[in-house]
Amino acid sequence: MIPNLGALIPRLPSNTWQPKRLVSCRDFVGAAAAEGQPLVSGFKEVGPLHSQRASPRPLANLAAFGLTALGLRRLQGTAEGKRKLFWQAGCGQLCRSQVSRGSAQRAIPIRRRTSESSEEEGVAYFKPLVEGDLLRASPPQRVLVAAMIALLAAGLIRVGGLLSAAAAAGGGAVEMSVACALAVLLGAEFADFGTGVYHFSVDNYGSASTPVVGSQIEAFQGHHEEPWTITHRDFCNNCFPTCLATMPFLAAGELLASSPYLLLWAVTACAGIAFCQALHKWSHTLRSQCHPVINWLQDRRVLVARKVHLRHHKRPFETNYCIVTGHMNPILDKSGFFRVLAALIAQLTGVRPRCETGSRFEYLVERRVG
Ligand SMILES: [Zn+2]
Ligand SMILES: [Zn+2]
Incomplete structure (x- = not known):
């Protein structure tokens, strides 16, 4: 049983978050049918979700979700449409079980964003919300990720060397194996x-203008x-910032560590953070679009x-x-770790977290809806 320290902290009133432009699920599907292709997705939104009570209107929620999903299926047979449908399904599931009394489920219509130069035949070019963001990796990003993989491989080779030395010095095979497994875990x-x-x-x-991590x-x-x-x-586009951030620590660890277990711990931790x-x-990827090994590891909660x-x-x-x-999630959430951390930060700086204030980056919302 994990004591919930976060429950000791009183929750301050939240500025209730309000999306810019709302329509009901029914309106969304109707508008989609009337407008044809330009309207490609709706995203289910709910009001503040502080209550964990069951929905007072489970059947209405189910019907609204089904209607939205049907509209989507009719409009988009593409992989992108399926991904959005996957999200609809997931969010619908959560909405049905966790929506609080009085909050309304709504959908925001999103127009297809196209790029004149990059639209391929029959496939909508997907444009990120953040201005200037690119989805494809550049050559320097690929080089950086390759260097990180090489550094990890070098770390493992050094772990092997240190283990051989430990075995030669009389270390027991069972003890060493248990220590290695513990280091990886x-x-x-x-x-x-x-x-x-x-x-x-x-x-x-x-915010976006915060030094160093603003873009993140x-x-x-x-x-x-x-x-x-x-x-x-x-x-590589996805992983290069975390590779860049962990690389110096891994390099330092490989140069300084004399214990194979400590180095194995560092290599595993850096690999996890880097990727x-x-x-x-x-x-976030549809099961059908993931490698079976990834699905297998996810099913067994390894990833x-x-x-x-x-x-x-x-x-x-x-x-x-x-x-x-994902193993730390229940421990940190049930213990109220982040609520305690947020309360400490508020105490020291006077700044409340966005999950309490409900504030959003309005310019991103505008781009999404517009
Ligand atoms: Zn995510
Ligand atoms: Zn997040």
């Missing part, structure tokens, strides 16, 4: 925890508005699963921040 869970803390920080504080803050807000964008990103965005992407990460994607985005294994 702790490394993966540390990476999960680290990504959770980082994700909490960029989701809740700062904006990207995470864009991800909340259109979560399927990540599925269009190249591997967390790939794991995040797979948790963060779709269901687990989907819980993060409901307003006010205050839970399930960890995106490596």
Whole structure:
């Protein structure tokens, strides 16, 4: 039983979040039918979700969700349409179980954004919300990710060398194997925890003009508005910022560590953090579009699963921040870790997190709706 320290902190009144332009699910489907192709997606939104009570109108929610999904299916047979349908399904599931009394489910119509130069025959070019953001990896990004993979491989080779030396010095095979397994486990869970803390920080504080991490803050807000964008990103484009951030630590660890277990822990932790965005992407990708090995690992909860990460994607985005294994999520959420952290930050700086104030990046919302 995990004590919930967060429950001791009184919740301050939230500015209730209001989307700019709302229509009901029925209106959305009707408008889609009237306008034809330009209207490609609706996204189910709900009001503040602080209550965990069951929906007072489960059948109405189910009907609204079905109507929206039908409209989508009729409009989009493409992979992008399926991805959005996947999100509709997930959000509908959450809405049905967790919507609070009095909050309304609505849909925002989104117009197809096209690029005159890049639209391929019959396929809508998917444009990110963040201005200037590119989904394809540049050559320097590919080189950086390749260098990170080489550094990880070098780390493993050095771990092998240190283990051989330890065995030659009389180390027992069983003890060494158990220590290695423990190092890998702790490394993966540390990476999960680290990504959770980082994700909490960029989701809740700062703006696009914040030094160093401003672009990440904006990207995470864009991800909340259109979560399927990540599925269009190249591997290297997706992972290069975290590779860049972890590379110096890994290099230092490889130079300084004399214990094979400590180095194995560091290599696992750095690998988890460096490639967390790939794991995040797979948790957003349709099962049919993921490699079977990824699906298998997700099913066994080795990697963060779709269901687990989907819980993060409901307003006010205050839970399930960890995106490596997802194992730390229940521990951090049930203990109220992030609520305590937010209360400490508010105490020290006077700044409340976005998950409490309900504020959004309005210019991204405008781009999404417009
Ligand atoms: Zn988030
Ligand atoms: Zn996500």
